[in-house]
Amino acid sequence: MPLTEWxxxxxxxxxxxxDAMYFHAAKEALVRAAGVTKGIDKAEMRVARCQAKIxxxxxxxxxxxxxxxxxxxxxPLARQMEDLEYGVGAAYGPFLQNLATVHVFAAAALEAHINxxxxxxxxxxxxxxxxxxSLDAKWLFLPRLHGHIGFDPGAQPYQGFDNLIRIRNKxxxxxxxxxxxxGSAVPPQFLGAIGLSLEAAEESVATxxxxxxxxxxxxxxxxxxxxxxxxxxxxxxxxxxxxxGLDEQDA
Numbered sequence: 001m002p003l004t005e006w007x008x009x010x011x012x013x014x015x016x017x018x019d020a021m022y023f024h025a026a027k028e029a030l031v032r033a034a035g036v037t038k039g040i041d042k043a044e045m046r047v048a049r050c051q052a053k054i055x056x057x058x059x060x061x062x063x064x065x066x067x068x069x070x071x072x073x074x075x076p077l078a079r080q081m082e083d084l085e086y087g088v089g090a091a092y093g094p095f096l097q098n099l100a101t102v103h104v105f106a107a108a109a110l111e112a113h114i115n116x117x118x119x120x121x122x123x124x125x126x127x128x129x130x131x132x133x134s135l136d137a138k139w140l141f142l143p144r145l146h147g148h149i150g151f152d153p154g155a156q157p158y159q160g161f162d163n164l165i166r167i168r169n170k171x172x173x174x175x176x177x178x179x180x181x182x183g184s185a186v187p188p189q190f191l192g193a194i195g196l197s198l199e200a201a202e203e204s205v206a207t208x209x210x211x212x213x214x215x216x217x218x219x220x221x222x223x224x225x226x227x228x229x230x231x232x233x234x235x236x237x238x239x240x241x242x243x244x245g246l247d248e249q250d251a
Contacts, residue, residue, distance in 0.1 A: 010239045033099050050084055107204075
């Protein structure tokens with residue numbers, strides 16, 4: 001073997017770990033969502049205090065005694081209540097935005113991860129056909145293509161993954177939801193149906209972690225480093241020969 005063949009230094013490449021980036025974006029959004037709940041509580045308490053004043057006013061004035069004095073006292077409270085109820089909706093704004101962000105980025109992390117693993121593990125026609133599959137089918141079939149048992153669609157963590165994708169689709173392909181108004185201090189019940197709750201967001205982050213771990217376990221690999229990393233860099237350095245592209249393998 002000529003000396004130059006084994007003394008040539010390897011070529012190092014920089015790779016953006018998009019799956020890691022999306023996962024940590026979801027985690028950070030979850031922290032932000034939890035952090036703004038105090039603002040919602042305060043806004044709702046202000047509404048409750050104003051409503052208590054209105055209730056006391058109604059107790060003082062019986063139906064047959066309602067007159068100018070009653071309306072003079074009620075009017076400023078009614079104006080105040082209107083502003084306070086608007087404040088509740090405003091307080092919910094960042095909460096709902098961050099919850100939606102959790103689901104969207106959690107799903108994006110799983111989509112990026114399975115696409116990356118598919119590019120690493122498949123080649124040629126297999127990779128071309130794999131890339132045409134839906135997201136859920138990619139996760140279902142990639143380990144099976146390597147002779148592993150794969151995910152059970154009727155068990156965890158795949159059921160959690162399936163629920164995450166349903167929530168993501170409801171948010172991204174949103175159809176208008178309506179229900180009778182019960183006051184701004186009472187959030188609409190349909191928020192839960194589209195995953196806009198802390199519990200659902202926590203489950204989505206956990207689903208990313210469990211799906212990535214289970215895939216690694218079936219492939220006899222270590223879990224992705226970014227699952228437990230704090231303040232990570234999303235740039236990975238690898239040798240150019242570590243992952244051969246489709247065109248190179250088909251050449």
